[in-house]
Amino acid sequence: MNRTWFDWRTGVVVLAFAATACLPWFVSGYWLGVLTISSYVAVYAMAWDLLFGYGGEVNFGPTFLIGLGAYGAGMSNTFLGWPVWVSIPVGTLAAVIGGLALVGPALRLKGPYFGLVTLVAVLLLSQVINMFAGYTGGEIGLALRDILTISSTGNFYYAFGLMTITALVLRILVRSPLGLILEASGQDTTATEALGFSVTKFKILAFVISAFFSGLAGAMTVFYFGTASPGTVVAVAVTIQIIIATIIGGRRSIIGSILGAVFLIVAGEFLRPVGQLSSTLVAVLALLVLVFAPNGFISVFGARRERKA
Amino acid sequence: MTILDISKISKRFGGLQAVDQISFSVAEGEVVGLIGPNGSGKSTTLSLIMGVVRPDTGSIKFQGHEIAGHATHAIAKRGMAMVFQHSRPLHRQTVLENIKLALLPDTIFQLFTGRQIEEQARNAARRVGLEDVLDQRPDSLPFADLRRLELAKALAADPAILLLDEPFAGLAPSETREFSELIVSMRDAGQAIVLVDHNVKAVSGLVDRIVAMDAGQKIAEGTPEQVTSDEKVREVYFGKSLDTVEKTRERKHRVGEHRLLDVNIESVHYGRAEALRNIQLHVEEGEFVSVVGLNGSGKTTLFNSLLGFVAYQGDIQWDGQSLRGKKPADIATGGIALCPETRELFTHMSVLENLELGGHALDNADRRAQVDRIFELFPRLRERAKQSAFTLSGGEQQMLTIGRALMQKPRLLLLDEPTLGLAPLVIENISDALDKLQQDSGLTVLLAEQNLTFAVQHSNRIYLIETGSLQWNGAADRFSEEVGADIL
Numbered sequence: 001m002n003r004t005w006f007d008w009r010t011g012v013v014v015l016a017f018a019a020t021a022c023l024p025w026f027v028s029g030y031w032l033g034v035l036t037i038s039s040y041v042a043v044y045a046m047a048w049d050l051l052f053g054y055g056g057e058v059n060f061g062p063t064f065l066i067g068l069g070a071y072g073a074g075m076s077n078t079f080l081g082w083p084v085w086v087s088i089p090v091g092t093l094a095a096v097i098g099g100l101a102l103v104g105p106a107l108r109l110k111g112p113y114f115g116l117v118t119l120v121a122v123l124l125l126s127q128v129i130n131m132f133a134g135y136t137g138g139e140i141g142l143a144l145r146d147i148l149t150i151s152s153t154g155n156f157y158y159a160f161g162l163m164t165i166t167a168l169v170l171r172i173l174v175r176s177p178l179g180l181i182l183e184a185s186g187q188d189t190t191a192t193e194a195l196g197f198s199v200t201k202f203k204i205l206a207f208v209i210s211a212f213f214s215g216l217a218g219a220m221t222v223f224y225f226g227t228a229s230p231g232t233v234v235a236v237a238v239t240i241q242i243i244i245a246t247i248i249g250g251r252r253s254i255i256g257s258i259l260g261a262v263f264l265i266v267a268g269e270f271l272r273p274v275g276q277l278s279s280t281l282v283a284v285l286a287l288l289v290l291v292f293a294p295n296g297f298i299s300v301f302g303a304r305r306e307r308k309a
Numbered sequence: 310m311t312i313l314d315i316s317k318i319s320k321r322f323g324g325l326q327a328v329d330q331i332s333f334s335v336a337e338g339e340v341v342g343l344i345g346p347n348g349s350g351k352s353t354t355l356s357l358i359m360g361v362v363r364p365d366t367g368s369i370k371f372q373g374h375e376i377a378g379h380a381t382h383a384i385a386k387r388g389m390a391m392v393f394q395h396s397r398p399l400h401r402q403t404v405l406e407n408i409k410l411a412l413l414p415d416t417i418f419q420l421f422t423g424r425q426i427e428e429q430a431r432n433a434a435r436r437v438g439l440e441d442v443l444d445q446r447p448d449s450l451p452f453a454d455l456r457r458l459e460l461a462k463a464l465a466a467d468p469a470i471l472l473l474d475e476p477f478a479g480l481a482p483s484e485t486r487e488f489s490e491l492i493v494s495m496r497d498a499g500q501a502i503v504l505v506d507h508n509v510k511a512v513s514g515l516v517d518r519i520v521a522m523d524a525g526q527k528i529a530e531g532t533p534e535q536v537t538s539d540e541k542v543r544e545v546y547f548g549k550s551l552d553t554v555e556k557t558r559e560r561k562h563r564v565g566e567h568r569l570l571d572v573n574i575e576s577v578h579y580g581r582a583e584a585l586r587n588i589q590l591h592v593e594e595g596e597f598v599s600v601v602g603l604n605g606s607g608k609t610t611l612f613n614s615l616l617g618f619v620a621y622q623g624d625i626q627w628d629g630q631s632l633r634g635k636k637p638a639d640i641a642t643g644g645i646a647l648c649p650e651t652r653e654l655f656t657h658m659s660v661l662e663n664l665e666l667g668g669h670a671l672d673n674a675d676r677r678a679q680v681d682r683i684f685e686l687f688p689r690l691r692e693r694a695k696q697s698a699f700t701l702s703g704g705e706q707q708m709l710t711i712g713r714a715l716m717q718k719p720r721l722l723l724l725d726e727p728t729l730g731l732a733p734l735v736i737e738n739i740s741d742a743l744d745k746l747q748q749d750s751g752l753t754v755l756l757a758e759q760n761l762t763f764a765v766q767h768s769n770r771i772y773l774i775e776t777g778s779l780q781w782n783g784a785a786d787r788f789s790e791e792v793g794a795d796i797l
Contacts (some may be wrong), residue, residue, distance in 0.1 A: 178417060183402075187397055187399065193385070195385060
């Protein structure tokens, strides 16, 4: 739209990305690992916010999509022996198809019921993983034949690259006419329908795009870890992490989702010495952000002037 | 030529027949006003036409095509546009972008907008007078401009017919005038419009024809003059015709000399809509005072201000002390009890339990005595003491609402539209009870009413309020000669 493409905030963001890209020369492999995970979580969060922030739908099943991507990729590598660069598209496709199968019935329901259906989908997926433990590895997880690379720098660039591409694509999307219609649909379905838009179509599209990036990131995550396990890609705890990251970073903001994810993972690392307490402390921190900056970190930078709806 | 032809559409929500066999048509370039009191089904009718709600039966022909039951977006694409009563623009986008939204094609294959859309959006903005604020965000606009924005969105794609739901709600008088002029200019340009409003006066200068509704049914149709002089319409709005009010209810109690309530409200805002301005009103101890006016004029807002539910500028004195900044609960304990228009009964509790909850602050003996007094006042409630509140008829529910408020042993009773939707006989019952109350206990009452007959019968004094401002006040017996006929 006719908003300027390159104001100072965009400049700051580009500089921050460039600086992050130079990090492998300055930080240890350990911190590169932390940033690799942060990048994947950031992609999950951005994909989730496309539905929540823009589409106005609360999807409690991001890990259904991530899990399909992860296990689709993992199983085609382990059982079919397909190489990494074939397995990842297979996983992504699985997530998109699974997403389409889910969103059709889910969107027929309104309000909290959409969220409940997506939550049930996650529970179903974890049941299936447990039931077919012979193929999926069950609770313990599935060991893959291959990994992306053993180099921590290489892994960082894969993850960081995916995050950068996702952020760019989503930014173009949400600032396009398409994004405008999606945001309007999320805010007031009836009024948007009355303007002549078949809202369902746009929400399905948003869901498919969200599924694509979630599945892709899920697939790449398992090739980073070398295993696919419910605890890392399907568990409800992962969903909660995604939701907290998006909300404390800033709803309806791509950079916000990234900030939230990085903050959450890095804070978790810093708090590791306190053991069990760490997740409690992160939750308290998230609560404080919610109370004092309900629109997330990003609102502190004044990038988004927005009244609470 | 007829472009919209509605024939016998009906809609039922659970036990409520919201729209009952409504038929009317709109010709090209014609402006039709759909009027009726609150809950008459006019807004639902508009939603049925737009496809927001599906009609149970009936046919809606738009430019020769049957559209009843079609999806809203499909109806919109045929050339119908609607301005909703409550609008929520995109707050992070500019005014221009908000208008552009309305012009985008319904396809997922678009990443850039064309120059043509930009031009059309600017035109639409010019038509409603928004050309100077195109680059601002909706948050920074006054309320009337937000309404203009919605209008621009609806007009942008050149609809064959425009549906307006309560376009004047929340606007100040000067804004209402500007907005009326805007609608007139659209009419002059040949735009067909269906306009819903509860205020007959506001629309009669704008429309070619009026369809009046009550309780889901069409009660009159014709030119504004025909409809406003229609006996049935006047009765629906004001109760029995004012001229036939018999002054049978002599005030027997004495009005005290003690000023119980002294209201001096400068203004009340909802967001940017001004709901009340410059309201000066007082109530003496033992007095029965009415605030009359059409729905949406600000009566309920006044009550909500008294009870501290909404913020206001100005001051309210209760028994010589300011109520500013006090909590609703403290105000209620201080002796003001409200019977809300929506009744707000605890529907799954029994009649007795509702009453006992109302008297929660009393000790046991006191509470029992007060319940007995209320059963004496409304014998019907005694018969129904063990029944759940939701099984009661409308009239009985109203009695229970009043009874529950009286359980607080208030010094001032606020009654908000107690006659709404009740049969004449039931209203009579409530009238008798109110008379008895005042004679026995000298209770002070402040009534908000649309039913003028009821208000005039009971009151010592009357305040007339229109779109948030006081228009008249004086003794009740002067009301019908001084205001009477002008009000519609």
